[in-house]
Amino acid sequence: MNFKPLLIHRLLTATGILCILSNLSAFAQDVKFSSSDKRIEQAFAWAKDMALHYKGHPADPVGPWYESALPPRDAFCMRDVSHQSIGGEILGLKRENQNMLTLFARNMSASKNWCSYWEMNKAGKPAPEDYRNDREFWYNLPANFDVLYASWRMYLWTGNKYYINDAVFVNFQEKTAKDYIDTWVLSADSMLNRPAHPNAPVPFNESDSFHRCRGLPSYSEGVPNLKTGVDLLAALYQGLSTYSAILAGKGKSAEAKAYALNAEKYRQRLETDWWNTKDNLYFTYYGKDGKFGRDEGETFLLWFDALKDTTRIKKTLSHLASKTWNVENTSYLPLIFYNNNSCDKARDYLLYLSDKNTERREYPEVSFGVIEGIVQGLMGIRPDARSQSISTIYKTTGNGNAGISNLPLLGTVINVVHQGTKQSSLNNAGKLQVSWKAMFYGDYKLAYANGKQLPVKHATDSWGKHISFAEVTVKPGQQLNINVK
Structure with missing residues (x-):
């Protein structure tokens, strides 16, 4: 049976949605996406094929892995894995994610001043x-905080407490x-005022990149004489916020509060020291001069969710959209723009990254970024293991339809269909119960689940957009269709 034509045909009729969901389990158990926006559907298909192409060989000494660095290296990098991990989870690469993140956490050492290996290869060695x-x-230096943040997101997505409770990760957090x-x-x-090269080898050789960049205070690698990058402040903010959340989940409320307050100090310094009032933009680095x-x-700044002032966020988004960046940076932008009320531009980035004429679109982060941009961005699917819950909101640029099947999260498998902006369906095809928060943009008075009226609640997002939502429990094998009026 051909999934895509069937899905689109039935999406066009309200009565067909439950039929789709009841038949999804018959398909091969890998994630599938279909949409009335055929260009986005094609982008997903390309990204899925490209990303899975980078899956490592089962016999490689390092264990399960996928390419997350410059492809000729047969390696994976801390920054890239941190970014690609959710896309990898969507595509069923959970063993790869767990192995790579564990290796980064395990290889932190005092002899490296609490760094890990920035990059490892398929032989299981530092590249x-x-x-x-x-x-x-x-x-x-942002890498430790990025991996900490990634392991937390992996827990929220999968429900696997290994990422926050295993001794290797606890040591890495602490x-x-x-x-x-x-x-x-x-x-x-x-x-x-920190030194530019703390912990540098002695004697120090400025011309040796392994001396000069042993503790580069930014992900930006092209700026000479760098003392601090703004992305490092953002990473510190998110890393400590993440650790606070982990501690709070373990009932350590006093410690959690202390780390949350410490995290906020970085965000305040970011807003006070790094905002350029002349250009209405953030500076991005501070030099030794x-x-x-x-x-x-x-x-x-946006990836680590370090900005809260919507006026400054808009200025930053506008500046990002005004320039062409390398594909590594651009691969973050679909999800960032979906998360910040710029759905049209997010769609543009999805199409740009997947276009055959885009230079270096084969870089691994690109395909993984497209996958996450569609699933978490366009489809608005967000799991939270703390409450065994899933929220959905369709961030379409029009009023079309989209569906995703065989999506693994929270120890179960779900299928979600959005039919326009007023109706969503969720089928729990796995073995664990979930709580579903079905959200819709707009101010609606009524909500129905399979025709039965539900209480409808209301909220306003950070951009002032009205959201109506209903909350239900979806048991294993159950399917619910929620619509609002």
Whole structure:
């Protein structure tokens, strides 16, 4: 049976939705997406094929892995894996995600000043392109906080407490939140006066990148004489916020509060020190000469959710949209723009990244970013393991239809169909019960689940958009169709 024509045909009639959901289990158990927006459907199909092409060989010594670095290296990098992990989970690469993130956490060491290996290869070794020995190696300081944030998102998506409770990850959390910050002089009040090369090898060779970049304070690698990058502040904010959330979930409320307050200090410094009132944009780096400058880096302010002022967010989004960035940065943008009320531009980025004429679209982050942009962005699917719940909201640029099947999350498998902006369906095809928060843009008075009236609730998002929603429990094998009026 051909899934895509069947899905689109039935999406066009309200009575067909439940038929779709009841038949989804008959299809092969890999994620499928279909839409009345055929270009986005094609983008997903391309991205899925490309991303799965990067899956490592089962016999590789490193264990399960997928390409997440420059493809000729047969390797995976901390930044790339942190970004690609949700896309990988969507595509069924859970063993790969767990293995790679565990390896990064496990290989943190005091001899590397609480760094891990920036990049590992399929042989299970630190990639020689970035590592000579524990005193001489390349390392970008936002990486620890990025991996911490990624492991938290993996827990929220999968429900697998291994990512927050296993001894390897607990050690990584504790050392990152304390020793790593102390060792690399990263307290909130030190970001502009910290030494440019703490923990540098002795004797120090400025021309050796394994000396000069042993603790590069940014993901931006093209700025000479860099002392601090704005993305490092954003990473610190999110990393400590994440650790606070982990501690709160374990009932350690006093510690959680302390780390949340510490995280906020970085965000306040970001807003106070790094906003350029002349250009109404953030500076992105601070040099050894004591001067601010601007290069790449704004992407991570939004990726790490470090901005709260919607006026400044709009300025930042506008600036990002005004330029062509490398594909690594651009691969973050579909989800970022969907998350920030710019659905038309998010769709443009999905199409740009998947276009055959886009230079370097084969870089692994691109395909994984497209997958996540469609599932979490366009489809608005967000699981939260803390409450075994799923929220959905269709962020379409029109009033079309879209459906995704065999989507693994929270220890179960779901199928979601949006028919226009007033009707969504969820089928729980797995074995665990979930709570579903079905959200719709607009101010509606009535909500129905399979024809039975439900209480409808209302909220306003950070952009002032009205949202109506209904909450229901979906048991294993159950399917519900919710519509609003």
